[in-house]
Amino acid sequence: MIPIFVDGPAVEPVTLPEMKAYLRVDDETEDDLISGLIRAARLMVESASRRILIEQRWRVVMDRWPIGGKVPLPISPLLAVDGIKVFDAAGIPIEVPAGSIEVDPASDPPWILITNAPEPGKPRNGIEIALHAGYGASPDAVPAPLKLAIRILVAHWYENRGDVAGEQILPPEAMALTAPFQRARL
Known part of the structure; x- marks a missing residue:
């Protein structure tokens, strides 16, 4: 049995303004970077939890x-x-x-x-x-702990740009937030 991705979500679980507020970023110079980090963090949280977040x-x-x-x-x-x-x-x-x-x-x-x-x-x-x-088409449908895991991961990547040797895939705080949602592999 092979799952094949067809079409991605129309929105992300965490919006750019929400993430910028979390990071305390006021200007627009790094909006593209932050948007990309949000997408990447969603994919990482989906992988760690084995759950699709947004429809x-x-x-x-x-x-x-x-x-x-x-x-x-x-x-x-x-x-x-x-x-x-x-x-x-x-x-x-x-x-x-x-x-x-x-x-x-x-x-x-x-x-x-x-x-x-x-x-x-x-x-x-x-x-x-x-x-x-997915949990639904709206960011409001995504469980709050998984959205917080995305915020933590984006903040971690934003603040620690570059390679860090010997580091876990997700920060421990984000792993703890995804753990209750993890499903067994088939």
Whole structure:
């Protein structure tokens, strides 16, 4: 099962004005740098927590249906399943009817139960699941500890520009804030 990033968030969990206030930066000369650090910090926090923070589109591809048809998804939290396609031997997609799909976004990991779906004709990547993941489309939907972890990480990078040997991936404070949200790998 391979998750493929399709489309990123329209906004970041922490806005540029919020981050500048946190850093106590008044001028606009480093806005591009701070914006880039916010994006990078979001990606690091998503990686450490194994959670998508702001709504994003993803595609999951797999070779065949698991026994019983229950598909645990590698992306969390799940907002919606947009559709499922099964490719025949010629590579032509067949849509799985919505009535054949049961979704449980509240489980961890979230899962999909497929009934009466055709078997893929392609030996590799014959099933494609399109989905939306994240806490929501608004920064307000993101849990406060994860937003604070982003602020701490941006501040750390902003104040410590350059390589620092032997340092952890995330500062200990940011790691502690992401720990309760971490989900097990599949």
